[in-house]
Amino acid sequence: MPNTTTSSPAPATTGNGRRTQEERKAATRRALLDATIETMVELGYANTTTTEVTKRAGVSQGALFKHFPTKAALLGAAAEDLFPRLRAEYREAFEAVPETGDRVRAAVDLLWDIFQKPELQAAIELYVAARTDEELAAVLTEVDAPHRAELRAIAREFFPLAAERQGEAFDSVVDLVIDSIQGAALGSLAVPDAPRRERELTYLTALLRLALEGAADLTTGE
Amino acid sequence: MPNTTTSSPAPATTGNGRRTQEERKAATRRALLDATIETMVELGYANTTTTEVTKRAGVSQGALFKHFPTKAALLGAAAEDLFPRLRAEYREAFEAVPETGDRVRAAVDLLWDIFQKPELQAAIELYVAARTDEELAAVLTEVDAPHRAELRAIAREFFPLAAERQGEAFDSVVDLVIDSIQGAALGSLAVPDAPRRERELTYLTALLRLALEGAADLTTGE
């Protein structure tokens, strides 16, 4: 398979076997973050230990704590690293949707598929864990705002007409749709029920269509 | 030898200080389950240890493992115990809503309040943890079906007209609304954003009103 991705080569090594300190540092950090997310995905938050992460990263215990003073710092950094990467994927996926056809349904389905990704389920675990972990909550609070903003921006680009027509209300509808799918995804983590989800997505699509095409004064007049 | 008078050798049950084995057993079991839920609420799933549970229950480690062969069994039993109790609370809350006024908005608000309860947030942690814990997932699968069924039943009683008019479609709308609120609640665990939630609930109310009062053929005709 030809690898035609746009990721620049970014020479990890400078020709010969030598690497600058900066390169060595960055490589180890990257390995640790990737291993952290991988572990979270495979074993879940509760079973993510520093030892396991170092094993997967192929790095010593000492190296981990040289880069991150505590386990919480590692998890926070992993979250900070994960979210922008997810956003890039979202954007790509939405831009790949054809101009023609049922764009509302396509958007809902795409969003659902996104929430089925293991990395996103790992992100959900982080959110849940943050309830009882202040340090993690602080990081997520920082990370969440730009994330939400970009999701809204993607939605506006995807539905430019409705976005313009509805103004700020559009954002709230987007938020609501995202949260709906998030909630459904959460439910299906433990108890997958494909037919039920399918029905839910159908109704969500129908309601979203009403919200987008229909009354801009959805909430006025009581 | 001081204290000989006050610290009597515990007169071995004055009269009906006696409890049957069944009573003793049930009391310990109850204490363990309550302590488990309490710990989950306060410390989160990841920090819920058998040691902490026994401490809170005022019981020995041995006692815990006499009642529950593994930690997972304890957590499963806690979930099994929690869900019916939650349901009873739901029913009570919905029945307390006055007949007059905006019942749609009342239902949405009530559901939101319910999802703010610590016990429910503990339940969310269980669902998330179940992704990487088969034993827990099995218990939740069993527990989830009757739970969902009763939620739908409560909704049908709350909106009898719409329920009758829409038939099976009603259930899907209910599922969707519950999942929406669940998703919003999940998001606000780590990042509370009251104004955003308020807006979301407003739109959810508006859409739900459309779904309930409006077209029964919401999903037909594409």
Added chain:
DNA sequence: GAACTTAGAAAGTGACTTGTCACTTTCTAA
């Protein structure tokens, strides 16, 4: 009230947990 059963307490067990520390390797700058 002796024999028996069951519930629970007390005190382990070994396998992990996060985080540290003395030390080595690798790179940088003079």
Added chain:
DNA sequence: TTAGAAAGTGACAAGTCACTTTCTAAGTTC
């Protein structure tokens, strides 16, 4: 070339984990 800084190693400390074993006390049965 070489001193020193930065990055990485891996054994280890100190404590916690889920779970067991051993024993005692409480309740039941005859």
